Amino acid sequence: MKIRIIGAGPAGLYFASLMKRKNPDHDIVVYERGYRDATWGFGVVFSDRALDFLKADDEEMFELLRPEMEAWKDLTIAVNDQKFPISGNGFTSCGRLEMLTVLYDHVEKLGVEIKFETEITSLDQVGEADLIVAANGAFSWVRDENQDKFKTSINWRPNRFIWYGTSKAFDTLTLTFRETDKGVFCAHHYRYTPNMSTFLVEVEEDTWNRAGFEDMSPEDTIRYCEEVFANDLDGHPILSNNSYWRQFPEIWNDQWHFDNVVLIGDALRTAHFSIGSGTRLGMEDAIALARGLSEKNNDVQAGLQRFRELREPPMRKIFDAANVSLRWYEEMDDLMKKMEPIEFCYSYMTRTGRVDHAEVRRRDPKLAEAYEKLHPEVLASSE
Numbered sequence: 476m477k478i479r480i481i482g483a484g485p486a487g488l489y490f491a492s493l494m495k496r497k498n499p500d501h502d503i504v505v506y507e508r509g510y511r512d513a514t515w516g517f518g519v520v521f522s523d524r525a526l527d528f529l530k531a532d533d534e535e536m537f538e539l540l541r542p543e544m545e546a547w548k549d550l551t552i553a554v555n556d557q558k559f560p561i562s563g564n565g566f567t568s569c570g571r572l573e574m575l576t577v578l579y580d581h582v583e584k585l586g587v588e589i590k591f592e593t594e595i596t597s598l599d600q601v602g603e604a605d606l607i608v609a610a611n612g613a614f615s616w617v618r619d620e621n622q623d624k625f626k627t628s629i630n631w632r633p634n635r636f637i638w639y640g641t642s643k644a645f646d647t648l649t650l651t652f653r654e655t656d657k658g659v660f661c662a663h664h665y666r667y668t669p670n671m672s673t674f675l676v677e678v679e680e681d682t683w684n685r686a687g688f689e690d691m692s693p694e695d696t697i698r699y700c701e702e703v704f705a706n707d708l709d710g711h712p713i714l715s716n717n718s719y720w721r722q723f724p725e726i727w728n729d730q731w732h733f734d735n736v737v738l739i740g741d742a743l744r745t746a747h748f749s750i751g752s753g754t755r756l757g758m759e760d761a762i763a764l765a766r767g768l769s770e771k772n773n774d775v776q777a778g779l780q781r782f783r784e785l786r787e788p789p790m791r792k793i794f795d796a797a798n799v800s801l802r803w804y805e806e807m808d809d810l811m812k813k814m815e816p817i818e819f820c821y822s823y824m825t826r827t828g829r830v831d832h833a834e835v836r837r838r839d840p841k842l843a844e845a846y847e848k849l850h851p852e853v854l855a856s857s858e
C-alpha cells in the first residue's frame with residue numbers, strides 16, 4: 476500500500492511503525508512540519524492503565540520506551556500547604572521529545588521515510604496514495620477544512636492553562652491547588668527526567684481575567700506563577716518552551732473518514748490532559764486502524780469502516796471520562812471553598828465516576844477512612 480501520513484506525533488508515527496512491521500513492502504512517508512529535534516511542551520504522563528495497552532499489544536515498543544520513563548506509585552494532592560499522599564495510582568512519564576526520538580529512530584529503521592520541515596497545506600501535495608492519514612493534531616486543517624464531511628464539533632472550554640517546565644524534580648505526580656486573592660491556581664506537576672518536571676498551570680476563566688494575564692508579558696506571567704507557587708518550587712525557576720495560555724478544545728467527529736482520508740489522534744478527538752491519556756489514545760487509534768485494515772486485507776473502505784467499529788466503544792468511554800474530569804477543574808474554586816481538604820481530595824479521586832467508594836478504599840484505605848468519618852453515609856451505600 477502507498478500510505479501518506481500528515482504529522483509525526485505519537486499517533487502518526489505509531490501507525491507507520493505498525494503498518495511497516497506488518498508488511499515491509501508498504502510505501503510509507505510521514506510529513507512533519509517541525510524540525511527533528513523541536514517539539515512543544517515538556518513531559519507527558521501516562522496512568523498505569525494507559526501503559527498497559529502498550530505492554531499487552533507491543534512489547535518491543537514498550538521496551539524501547541521504558542528506559543526513557545520515570546515511574547512512581549502514588550500521587551499527591553496539595554491543598555495550599557497541606558499535602559495528601561494518595562496511594563494506588565501508578566503513573567509513568569517521559570519527555571515528549573525523548574518519546575518522539577525513540578519513535579523516529581524506530582520507524583526509520585523499519586524503512587519509513589519522515590520528511591521533516593515539510594508543511595502539508597493541501598491534500599494534492601502528498602500526491603496519489605491508497606490511504607492518507609491526517610495525524611496532524613488538535614488543530615488539524617485537514618479536519619477543519621472538511622468539517623462538513625467529518626461532522627466535527629469543537630467545544631472550547633473556559634479554563635486557561637499554560638504548559639511550563641521546571642528544574643525542580645518532584646517526588647510524585649502532584650496536583651497543587653493554591654488559593655490566591657484572584658482565585659485558585661492549580662499546578663499539575665511531575666518529574667519526567669531525573670532533573671526536569673512538567674509544570675502545567677491551570678486557572679478558571681475569572682481568575683485569569685482578575686489576574687490580568689491577557690495583557691501580561693510572558694516574563695511577567697512566569698514571575699506571577701513563580702510567586703503563586705513559591706513554596707512548591709523551592710527557588711527553582713519556571714521554564715518556558717513557547718508556553719502561552721490556551722483553552723482546551725473538546726473535539727469530536729461523527730465521521731472519521733471521507734474517500735481515502737482518515738483522522739487519528741488529537742485530530743480525531745481530544746482528551747483533557749488531566750486524565751493523562753491523549754498520547755495513549757492516539758497510539759490506540761493507530762493500533763485499531765492497522766488492525767482494521769489487516770482484517771479487511773487492506774481494502775481501504777472496508778478497513779476504515781472496521782477501524783471505527785473496533786475503536787469507537789473503548790475510545791468513547793475515555794473521551795467521556797476526560798470531559799467529566801475537565802469540568803471538575805472548571806469548578807475547583809467553588810469546590811475548594813465548600814469542602815474540607817479531605818473531601819476535596821476524595822472529590823478529585825471520584826470525579827470521573829469511574830472510581831467509587833469501594834475503589835477508593837482499595838487504592839487508599841486511609842483516605843477512605845478519613846472520608847467515612849466525615850460522611851458515614853458512604854459506608855451504608857458501599858456495603
Ligand SMILES: Cc1cc2nc3c(=O)[nH]c(=O)nc-3n(C[C@H](O)[C@H](O)[C@H](O)COP(=O)(O)OP(=O)(O)OC[C@H]3O[C@@H](n4cnc5c(N)ncnc54)[C@H](O)[C@@H]3O)c2cc1C
Nearest residue numbers: 482484485486508519520594595611612740741748753754
Ligand atoms: C498542555 C497539554 C498537556 C498534555 N499532557 C499530556 C500528558 O500528560 N499525557 C498524555 O498522554 N498526553 C498529554 N497531552 C496530549 C498529547 O500531547 C496529545 O494527545 C498527543 O500528542 C496527540 O498525539 P497526535 O499524534 O495525535 O498529535 P500531536 O502530538 O499534536 O502531533 C501532530 C504533529 O503534526 C504536525 N503537523 C501539524 N500540522 C501539520 C502540517 N500541516 N504538515 C505537517 N505536519 C503537521 C505537528 O507539528 C505535530 O508534530 C497534553 C496536551 C496538552 C495540550
